[in-house]
Amino acid sequence: MVQVFAVLLACQLAGEVVARMSGVPVPGPVIGLMLLFAVMAWRQRISAVLPAASGDGTLEATAHGLLRHLSLLFVPAGVGVIQRLDVLGRDGVALVVALVVSSVLGLVVSALVFRALARRSAGGPA
Amino acid sequence: MTRDPFALWVYLAERPLLWLTVTLVAYGLADRLSQAARRHPLANPVLIAAAMIGAVLLGLGVPYDRYFDGAQFVHFLLGPATVALAVPLYENRHAVRRALVPMAAALVAGSVVTLVSAVLILMAFGVSPAVMASMAPKSVTAAIAMAVSEGMGGDPALTAVLVILTGIFGAMVGLPLLGALGLGEARAAGFAVGIAAHGIGTARALQFSPEAGAFAAIAMALNAVLTALLAPPLFRWLMVQG
16 A cells, blocks of 8 residues: 555656656646556566556555545645636626536537447447 | 633644545535435535535635645645556556547547637637636646646636536536437547546546546546647637637
């Protein structure tokens, strides 16, 4: 558990370093996600340096435990809405309409395009 | 020793312990409510918990910064949790590899449609360009959205608020809406929710199924990158046209 947290934080740290040094517009944790993916793909070969990721299931169990309460982690940012109640009051109707309509369009278009091309490439719904 | 309740309140209100505890207790209550409502989409735990805490802070006149001193310990875990999304992604890597073409096309189409429609609607309402710039990148994770918004002349704090509201909305309506339209297949729906509603949508998709969660996670990551690259030129172009 402690080792897994060290691996997660090390990946995030390395991701932040890569993001800052290279100037690519990708958040550090997202680069960290890619690094952890690479670690998992290569873990048989690098298990000597990464005991926690060597395949005893601790990494999976800890990650799933953390992700089970992913919603909790957005609560502090969500409370931040109280700081902008003035703008939400002034442009509220426009913001709500734009947010709702654009989100619904984005959801439907993404899913439609995905399904159309998944059918074509697989010859039918998987 | 403090016998004066007001002095005790002043002491506690300035310490991280109180607001960290309040955050966890409020989430615990919100999660119980959501379970009692059989995970009904309207009973979103982020929305319920944030509304309860926001009401307490406004009622007691506690500034958000004071609250965040305590809540930052929870907020901090977003970084390692984002890294941990590699695990469901890895476990579903074969399904993801088979869907590379549909993912790429859905990413570009969904991302552009979301951004352009949001800006056009705000234009029709006649809001200021700063508010439009704050809204444009709202569908991606807050760190990227705030940087993009600032670069286009927006208000990063307003963007952070819109990002959260978009995530909550997408998490609430995404899967039920797509299901009602016959688009509820786990990969397509998960990917769409990741594009439209970033991490909050991904959290909801993970509850639905690990496969939907994996596709939401990759959509969220890809849309963050695409929006960072595409939003500034697209927004400039829309401003010139408008």
